[in-house]
Amino acid sequence: MIRYVLFTSLLLASSLAQASLLTPFRNEDGSTRWQYVANFSSGVLIILLTLVVIVLFTTWRRAKRYNIELEEIRAHLEERVKDRTAKLEQEVAQHVVTTQRLQASESYIQNILNSMPLALVGMNKDGTITHWNRRAEQLSGIKAEAAISHNIWSIYPDMTVTPRHIEQALEQRKAVTLRYSQPGSYHMDITVYPLENYSEPGVVVLVDDVTRRVIAENMLIHHDKLSSMGELASAMANDINIPLQAILFDLRSFQNILDNGHLLPAENAPNADTERLHQLLQNAAENGQQVESVIRNLLQFARGRTGESQAANVIDILEHSLTQANDVLSRPDAMAFNSICIERHFESDVPQVPCYITELQQVFLGLFRHAYQALVEKAAKQDPAFTPTIKLYVGQSYDALSIRIQHNGTGLSSEEQMYLFEPYLHSGNEEQPAAGADKRLSFAYFVVTEQHGGHMAVTSDPDVGTTFHIQLELH
Template identity: 30%
Template structure:
């Protein structure tokens, strides 16, 4: 821009002085030529000292002219100085607006653009030359990222209300070229010296990068929160004063307290079972060392539980606190106990197998001798007659005597008992040999009856009650085909159900009735079905929902036995592609239904 040189006040004063001199000389010339009848010289007319009136008039006129020149020059000087100050202020303001990092757009009272700095030109895509005089809403196009709808013209509202405002969060600016920027902004009215609104100024800045970082941070925070909430362990965060800083979903489920309600509260007030860990938590925070308390026993109304409590101190600089992880290891402990029990059962099975010969040999001798006695006394053998004659006794009298004394019945009892004992030993040996495959076609009727025989001589059952006093009702369909299965495993399942049913009936008082098992075997489409029903105590809905959970039991620890219904369920469903269901009415009955594919379909 080329600077225009302006007159100063002093120059105007000089001009008025010259004008005064010209006026004086001009009047002298006029007097010399037109008003000089006496023929005075030009010098006399230039300085009319001889004429006081004329001299006074000239001096007065010149003084007035010089006074006017002084006033005009002074006023011009003041006006020029004010203009220079205003121009300098405007220039400084323009430099300031052009230098700041925020975008600035100013409008007049009608909402038309009057100023834009370079940052606003870059973000809006409009140059000031293009935008000057245009409506603000045509130059600055903003919308809310939440609604994706164009917002109202914010300038109009500020001009109308006269109050500054900030636009809603997540505001998006759309440039002339269609580029989108997330902006933070504010609008304020411009007032003149009289307080009247003369326009508005819109100040905003590009926060797209910050918005992206905040979105990434929020996404990461949600991701970590989901990880923490998805963990089955209880995770608790505390600061140095024991106040809660972290509370995951497992903690909420264990206490019924939401993370929002737990935040900032004392851990030991809202989670009383952590009171026993107070000293360990603060010691871990102080020492910055991890602390572990494994297999901690916790008693509750629903039973005994085992927990691993691990305390992780915060080790970053300036952070004071700890994260407490509580893991329920009850099922792990029970599984270990079950494995130990299984090892014991395997040892018992091996011992039973080793003892079989020791037991069977005497049984065979007793049975054989009893049979020989019966043959040598009551048998129709010639040798018996010869020995009787030789001993001079009547064989018929001897037989009559022994029959009257019940000896034949006793011999039959010895033989029958030996046969039964041999079968029991044989069944026990077969049952204990789980490692040997017994896969093949089996009759469910035979497997079920054989299992009844095992249940009748089971020690634990006999120890608590007499299984023989339980009525057995058989409803067998003889047309049911065989199934292809592991016989010993299916027997194990049957035995476990029979044990549970017998123990349930043992704890029930019968008035006019008695314990009873109802066993059903029938076909259903392409499946062979076994139903085992007892009229014991039954189960409620809560027990039925958990009946097949690993190691779940309503019995006391010392009375738990067998594989458990969870393993039975696994044997039927996973190993034999069948199904196993339980139904019950509390206080009346319980029924287990087992379905296995028939061998015809295998």
């Protein structure tokens, strides 16, 4: 601004010096009165400087006012920044506290889910895994890191739950319950729950291992059955034994009288009819003795077990079961059991095994009956050179006792092997009894696997024969 005023003054002075404006400052003789010119220029300059000063003062006052306003705005902004910072710090502190609480709650829920004795699997509607707890890891052998975000059927094809079960739970909006079991190994209750009030449709699958409960229930049921059978066997044995003893006494008395010849005149010699009568009496006496042996076995079975397992020698139990089989297994139109060749292959110093002796006797007797029927069936088709044989093997295998009962009778087909240890009704067709129900060994399988915690299997070939495999834990 000052430069502008000075520049204007110079231009003005130059103009005054060169223009006609200097006329009032000239003398009559035409000379210029420079004193007046200087005074006039000084006055003009003073006026201009005054104007400059006024402009500068006004500008300064305005700048000062602007500075004050800027300071006020700055102070206001700083105050707002402080307030906002304080609020942000408070919000951050609350957010930290909320985050900590959420993390604590999530960790608590996670610990609860991992501590559950049930396997818990979360899935969306397509079967993609969203949660996999520790029990699921133990049952499947798959870590959660390898399972989450993967399809359940791709990483665990044996999963019992199918896509249809998930669709059913989501459509009906209620739980779907399944039962999966492997007799003698495990029993599982599986429940599929639909998720509610969740953005993405999904389900939660709970797998409950109810093996112990089912085993306890089955043992209780079978114990009740055995008790009822024992009472029935005892009543039947006592009811049959009295008239049987009377019949046997009469048969022996009649045979003694016949042997002494009291029924024949002294001059008559024994003839063919007399011999036939002797043979009939002898057969009746033998059949009566077999019935008496059956009654003894029924009475022994009726006494049942003591309620606790006891250490026993399996070889002795096998031999006793063989004795029972010799007494009770026979058919009028076929060979007797005691005519079968028995081969014994027993290891020395076989340790005793904790068991229920009566139940094991019934198991072995059932296996001998099954072998006897197969041998009789094959003997009817074979040439006279066929030798019915049962081989018995007993030996120790690590921490278990191995028992094998092998015969060379008619073997089992693949379908018969599949249903051999099942109950008397086909699964899926409970209204019709299974074919060959009299050849089933479900009771023997239950006694070995459930009551004794052992294992039982069968290998067979229709042309070679059948082998039953039993393993009993020594401890």
